[in-house]
Amino acid sequence: MTPKASAELPTPLARTRLYEQVAEQITTWINQNGLKAGDRLPPERELAARLGVSRATLSQALVALEVVGVVVVRHGDGTVLTGRHSESRIVEAIRAHADRMPEIIDIRDALETKIAALAAQRRTEDDLVAIDASLDAMAASIEHGDRGVDADEQFHAAVTAAAHSDLLARTMREIASLIRESRIESLSQPGRPRNSLTGHRAIADAIRERDPAAAAAAMHAHVEMVSDVALLRDDER
């Protein structure tokens, strides 16, 4: 059988489910009206009527959008749009718990310490150049009275790159936005940026010397230092 089947005649036929179309319509509507994070969708009953579908179907569409991270449905309140469309599930879950700063520090410590150690073992000359550049950028930034948030991120990114581990890098990226928040808080404290820079230099030196243990220790100390701002807000740990 299947004599020729030359041309692609069979055309599997795109069978879409209603909820998919509804979800599509909703996102389109959102974009057309330029709705932003925090804005509310109409009540389910109304929206369902307006779209000409049952509430059950609309509900499925909302579940889909919720899973994808476009909206968050709040019982008794309504359906609101989320900002950053697709953060990882991890991040969403944590953000929901609000003040998880201690946990963020924990995982950051876990990952960055290992990253520092690996960087010390694997760094190339190019990696070193990138790290040094970020150090200079931070120094200059502080000189300008800036907090050096960007340069700080740049440094950690450079070290992460030097570790040459995709998995670790990706995982760091997943929780990056969470870390960024704690970073800003920390660097906002007086004198913090300069202390942070000192910590960075110690880490960079250890990496330069290819000393994994020292790099890990320096990074650990750095993360600890950076974290106590969080401890101030939440001393139950």
Added chain:
Amino acid sequence: MTPKASAELPTPLARTRLYEQVAEQITTWINQNGLKAGDRLPPERELAARLGVSRATLSQALVALEVVGVVVVRHGDGTVLTGRHSESRIVEAIRAHADRMPEIIDIRDALETKIAALAAQRRTEDDLVAIDASLDAMAASIEHGDRGVDADEQFHAAVTAAAHSDLLARTMREIASLIRESRIESLSQPGRPRNSLTGHRAIADAIRERDPAAAAAAMHAHVEMVSDVALLRDDER
């Protein structure tokens, strides 16, 4: 503001929607029964009845699982499992690179070492009981000439729970399937299960003694030991 915030009163309250729990149960069930791609879920009517929810709710759960890519629901036919489970983007990316065993070990070392240290600080008596139970299970399993893969996972899960960090636990879960592969490989080597058990005991003891440094060291040694099977296949590290 933030008057005291002493005890953990606020209790953000984990409000989960029913469909989420249902989806969770289904995936759990899938894993427990070792269902693979192409296998079929029971009919909606039956499954709904078995789970004690309405068909509408089950349908929402299926939509969620479909969006995440776990299953594909076919009108008139049934619900079938797809290949690549609901693995995170990280996992997918890594798996694409196939032999990333070394990286898996890196991140596992990073996370589990920290988890062990935290567990030593935070473990409750209940945690200890769970850990000991997994130890016993593994011993019994080995006695039966088994490889003790399940008990091994149980142990690590118990330790992770003892660390009391959602973020860390979730991240571990994200890469769990990756780790599982390396685990099976390792435990398949002759004598490995017994060595592994010894390592577990050392970790458990350190946690019992509330000695974070020792726990971290023991876990690190354990991960290293477990890993050299990977090194055999890939010594470029």
Added chain:
DNA sequence: CTGGCCTATTGGCTAGGCCACTGATCCATC
């Protein structure tokens, strides 16, 4: 101004039902 209470609004979930699709089987036709 605080705290308790009420109520309208809005989502959560269920029950039950009919329709549409799929696959297997049977059968008439060629």
Added chain:
DNA sequence: GATGGATCAGTGGCCTAGCCAATAGGCCAG
């Protein structure tokens, strides 16, 4: 024997109708 149509059981798609539960905001007593 092969082909194509009809049928039927099983399964998902979607709907209607309705009650429950959470939220926010207003009102009132202290």
